[in-house]
Amino acid sequence: MQQSVWHTAYGDIVYWQQAQAAARETVVLLHGAVMDHALFAAQYQALADTYRVLVWDMPMHGASRPFMPVSMLQMARFIEDIVEHEAMGAVHVVGQSMGGMVAQYWAQVAPQRIKSLSLIDSIPLNPRYRSKLDAWALKTVPFFTKLSFNERAIPKMAAKIASTAAAQAYVVQRFQDVSKDELIHIMRVLVEGINSANEMPLNMPVQAIVGEHDGLGKVKAYNITWHQQERVPLHVINGAGHNANMDDAAAVNALLQAWIDRASYQRG
Template sequence: MQEKIHHTTQGSIHYWTDACAPGPMTLVLLPGLTADHRLFDRQIEAFRGRWRLLAWDPPGHGASRPFALTFGLADKARWLHAILEQEGVSRFCLVGQSMGGYVAQSFLQQFPGQAAGFISIDSAPLGRRYTTAAELWMLRRCEPVYRLYPWQALRQAGASGCARSIYGQALMRHMMDGYTHSEYAALAGHGFRMLADAIASDLPYPIDCPALLLCGSRDQAASTRRYNRAWAKTTGLPLVWVPHAGHNSNTDNPAFVNQQIDAFVRRL
């Protein structure tokens, strides 16, 4: 995987790709809030050499710092689109974990008909109908809570809240250790406010390509499981529960998730 950079007026976005891999399909790997491209290490190991891969450190995350936290979800989707154009990617499947799934939905909203497929991993629908007013209120007020939380306790809670496996928890702690307490609180707070704004915009966020919803059977992050049940019921999208997995199900049960990704992409 070769590291590359896409420059914006607010900062530089680092991403990794293997341009020499066989085509024509590209898996675009989009990690969740406060995570970086390493969240998909097990997927990169499994699929490298089979399909082209592209994974980024989202703006403000990992190597994509410093970055002014003044952007919205739609901006992230537009920057992703620019990166795909920069790399000459024409046929691709968006694979978004948690916040990465929201980025993918914003991408589908702004660039209809371009994605060949979408896989949501422990994410949730952006449609306004799924989220209560109280949940939106709380999303906008997370940053002070993170700032008041003792860092070592927050570090442990972040790891255990996201993953069930020893590997998944260790990886989450390792990614969190790249931030100071104040950096982490600012990034998380901005991410949740950005999400609330995108939901409150009440856009249709249509899924205009084949899609698959994956969710950890033991996901304890907010109301992710409830959201996925409602999402599948409303849209008819297939929902697969990942056994023995928490919110970062692709790190908790990578073999099962990789099998699901493989079967889905082959059908495309």
């Protein structure tokens, strides 16, 4: 992978890419909160044989630290700037959890940029899917993070996020790498990004992927409702948790490959 750095007034963003000489399509991978680009290691390996692939460490995450707290909307603007700088044209986007939310903001910032969206254990940002009680409960997340986050809590958090031992070990590593202050800032950005979202029409092919045992908040419930109300294709990964793309990489990779190929054919 070729590593690059995108300089901003808020901090530096580190990203990686690999381009195949004959690649006609480009895939951008956006990881979730607290994670880093390694979340997509299995997807990067599978997709890079066919496509040009770009993955980043989201601002405030991994190698993209220190970084001033910025909104998900600003993150979307940053990834648009990077993709424009790399002359990538229209791209397919895969977003996991918070990365899927940034992807939806990106679809509003530059709707012609995105050929297709694959959202893994993420949620639709349209506020119609969340009650006032949901919005209030989200606002308490930073407070309870400050109250409860410590070294002893990390294994329990990992077990809630991932179902396989390898994926849980990765989650433990990521949470051990962030300070409590960094985690609180990330949670505030996440909550504000969800609660401040307006209706966000997604005028490109969209599929939702969710782990069978995703028990993080109401992620699974929102996806089921989204599927029922808007007929968004929903794929449930058996045995997987919130980080479904790590828990069962083969199943998720097959879904991504088929979706990208279908969208590429439709768009010509």
